[in-house]
Amino acid sequence: MDKQLAGRTIFITGSGGVLGSTYVRRMLAAGARVVASDLPGHRAETLKAAHEGQANFRFYDLDVGDEDQVTGIFARIMADGWEPNVVLNNAAITGELLMGAGKPFPDFANTSVSDWERTLRTNLTGAFMIARQMDRDIVGKYPATLINVASMYALNGPHHAIYEGMPFKSFSAYSTTKAGIHGLTLWLAGYWAGRGATVNTIAPGAVFNGHSEEFQRRVGQLIMAGRMAQPDEIADAMLFLCSPQAGYMTGQLVNVDGGFSGW
Template sequence: MTKQLDGRTIFITGSGGVLGSTYVRRMLDQGARVISTDLPGHRADALKAAHEGNDNFRFYDLDVGSEEQITEIFQRVMADGWNPNVILNNAAITGEMLMGAGKPFPDFADTTVADFERTLRTNLTGAFMIARQMDRDIVGKYPCTLINVASMYALNGAHHPIYDGMPFKNFSAYGVSKAGIHGLTVWLAGYWAKRQATVNTIAPGAVFNGHSDEFQRRVGELIMAGRMAQPDEIADVMLFLASPQSGYMTGQLINVDGGFSAW
């Protein structure tokens, strides 16, 4: 029986998180060969342990904020005989990750330029550098697709009151970087249009990842579906975008947010 992603070799950045690891699992289940990348650490170790022995899985250490590592990564992958035809710009740093465990989350007035620029470096500049390396090594040589991951906050303002009393807040640089992601998408879609390459953005909504009941209630009141998403619900749409069935789509922003952006 033919699977949805048979014949696809998919390169994923930031694959160790709750969504990234779900994409890896689902794509492997659908017949893809998956090139998984992330920073070294416990998330990467868990991902490698989960798929150890699967001949369709490869893992490479990658910091998407490093121009040098990105310059090298496609050459390494292709030298190993894995020519990616789908690239997924999924790596991102959130405010929670930036602050680290136990550190107070700053108000906007106390946000440092260093923290703001570090977020942009990972979330937006990293996506640009991956796309630029695609242009150098892949685009025009064979059909390919780029999927950029934005957020429900890419083109919609954050609802700040839902974060009152929570140990985390909505971080300004995150929304700014995710808005820029779709700007990159539409620019590249036109630039690559005659070179057999498509580019689209997926904007996931609020994804459950151990959030408190109170936070789930607050978020649910902003969403037509009345609840946060499960990771597999986002992956369902990602699988379509990574498949040949999305071949006539380019330059699009696909919201998978339970109706948040329609209200």
């Protein structure tokens, strides 16, 4: 088996979701040491159970919106003898996640400031705090890579009609933070260029996660490939961005969306 990530130690925030858990699985298979993190709860426990006993896997509880937790995370990891040289800013609150907390999905006029600010705190401020801690603890000490995870809705507006009659909608705060993520990438890419670090953004498209046939049909009509992505198809691109073969890439936005952004 090709071990394209051998020698890489990869730290992933928000590792328990459909994409995060796929990244963990695929990166371990590709020979990486994987440091996963997420909020305590069912997703974290499921991920830990799936990789229990693997020598190349570690897990840390982490709320990326908590400054004290983020400030100490790399020190904790390095104290355990691991030195992350690739970091994935993957943690994010989505509208579906808010619904999972027992809330109805709000329309724009009824979006609360608390939900808006909570989303910004996790998706954008959390990404900033992880990058800031990289600057303090990692960047310049050895070559490092940061991958910021955006979305097909980072630089493209959603087609609101596809959500009509669906239990979920496109969430304004999510799109806003994912656009901001790439702004952070561009700023950091130049700032870290002389210190041996690269920074890129990946923008996944619509990923299948138990969606109804009707929703798949609606969104598939907007995508050149005619369908939603499987999680492993996003992971294919992520593995490349984390590998030494992407060493000459920095400041880039990589769309993995089946052609959604091309129309």
